Amino acid sequence: MANSIKNDLIASGFVPNVEKSQWEPVQKIEFLGACLDSKDFTISIPKKRIDKAVNTMLEIENSIRQHRRVHVKKVASFVGQVISMSIVVGNLCQFMTRYLSIDISLAPNWSYFIKLSTQSLEQLSFWKKNLTEINCRHLNHNPSYTKIIYTDASTIGYSGYEVNTPNGMVHGAWGIEEAVKSSTWRELMAVFKVLKALSIVLASNRVKWFTDNQGVCSIIEKGSMKTELQDLAFKIHSFCVKYSIIVDIQWIPREKNQIADYLSKIIERDDWGLSPFIINLIIDKWGTIDIDWFASPHNAKLPVFYSRFWNEFCAGVDAFSANWNEKFGLFVPPVTLLTRVLSKMLKENARGIIVIPCFSDDIEELPEVLAEKVPLIPELLVSARADSTTKSYMNAFQRWRFWASSNSVGEEDILPAKPFIFALYLCSLVQSASGATSAANNGIKDRLFKRHGRWKSDKAKDGYIKDSLKERLLVSQTLGI
Known part of the structure; x- marks a missing residue:
């Protein structure tokens, strides 16, 4: 068949190149600068190309050894030779010549002698050690990901x-x-x-x-x-x-x-930590601490710590999944987890130090000059809203203001309100609502408990009163339902 093809080519006017033609079937052949092996199903770079690249490396090393510099064209030649091997070596050719390419780009012209960076010298050393070992690629490789x-x-x-x-x-x-x-x-x-x-x-x-x-x-x-x-x-x-x-x-x-x-995009808003000074005080008083159960890379004070998410330094994640009684630990949890932490500590008989923040009054810490300007905040907040919005909520706010003033709450704590004081106010509303319902169901006149609850209208008063089940059933009985 090979002779038949050869004769057909000649008859068609083509002149085959004798040196580059292979008329007998073979399992290994050099084609387009690469060796194809159908027996092992591999592809590799011919030895003469490998030797040429190695010789170029030796010339570069010799020039650096003698003159501390090398001609930019010599380096560019080596980079080109390596990148041409990418059919076998892959993207590693470009990756491991990048520093050499950066040095080449810094040369003002092609007649320049350049000084190679430390990284470029390391890349030269890499190719000198590994070029022969990585000169093989299996064509039947089918990777699976784990x-x-x-x-x-x-x-x-x-x-x-x-x-x-x-x-x-x-x-x-x-x-x-x-x-x-x-x-x-x-x-x-x-x-x-x-x-x-x-x-x-x-x-x-x-x-x-x-x-x-x-x-x-x-x-x-x-x-x-x-x-x-x-x-x-x-x-x-x-x-x-x-x-x-x-x-x-x-x-x-x-x-x-x-x-x-x-x-x-997660922001851990309840994240907080201890200063090194406080940590040293704790260690001086109670001795060495084995582990910090609640920490992050930026606030960890001990070499061994647990974190909410994995990071390069933590020993583990999710402290609640670990056993706390095996090590003497430091507990500096987010405030929102305090109840859960205390419950697990008691359940597992944990040993360690738990630190709970005590937040001081922000206004008390202000300089006197700034403290005098605190009353300006309510005015600014009110003016930032539309008139219709302000009117809609004014009655509710006035009710809160009246309650706060009646209970000796300072004007600076009315707006913005302190969470704990406002929680007490909400509790009083619940009590007022239940008290009004009880009074109404026991026959107390509306006028009396309306004054007691400080409601200005019947509509406001009725919103806090729940009719008893007996009275609701009476309506159905009267209508004959």
Whole structure:
């Protein structure tokens, strides 16, 4: 058949190149700069191309050793040779030559001698050690993923979660400097922080990673010409190598990443912590503390702590799922969890120190000059509303003001009102309502308990009175229903 094809080509006017033609069937052939092996089903770079790249590296090293600089064309030649091997090595060719490309871009012209950065020298060393070992790609490779991650970042913080891991959510807040970084930097940092937080879960796994930032996908696969982003991408790559994590990152539209998007915008408003001074006082009085059960990366004062979400430093998440009586712990919980914390401590006979905040009066802490201006707040709040809105709520507010004044509450605590005092007021309303109902059902004249409740109209008075079941049934009996 080979001879038949050869004769047909010649008869058609074509002149086959004898040196480049292979007329006998073979299982291994060099084609378009690559070696195809149908027996092992692999593809590799020919030895002569590998040797050429190695020789170029040696020339670069020799030039640096003698002159501390190297011709920019020599470096560009090496980068081009490596990138041409991407059919076998993949995106690693571009990723592990980015620092070299950055150094090349800094040269003012092509006749310039450049000084290579430390990162570029490290990349040269990488190719010198690994070029031969990674020169093989299996064509029948069909990867399957054992972990699935979604990540996102906002101006508030970052988040991520592993689909099949219980409590596998990661969350953190940005610092002041981090919050003003570019969206690509924040999304890339989110990937790095989630990697570190879930390192135990992801180690030795092939991970499918989803993000709604296309730039992040490109940077993780190929690197970036921006040094700041390339540094971060290199940290991600090095971390994956250290923990044998293979990441296949893919872009998805924002509407398919809503959970991670929601988590990245969480603000822990009831988060608070202790100063190092207070921690030292506690340790001096009660001794060494083994663990902080309620902390976050930015307020943790002990090396071992539990957090609400996974992060790179915490020992675990969800303190309520742990056994508290095994370690002497520090309990600094959010105020909203105090009841639940005390209940679990009693149930498990926990040992440790619990710290509860005592919030002082804000007005008492004000300087005298500012304290005199507190009465201006009610006027400002009233003027900020439309007249119709103010009139609608004025009667209810006047009732609150009258009650507060009658109970010696200062004008500065009437508006804005203190939560605890207003809670007492609501309790008094409940008592007034139940008292009015009781009076009405026992035959007390409306005029008397109307004055007692300080209601100005019958409509206001009737809103607090509930008719007894007997009186309601009497209406049905009278109507013959």
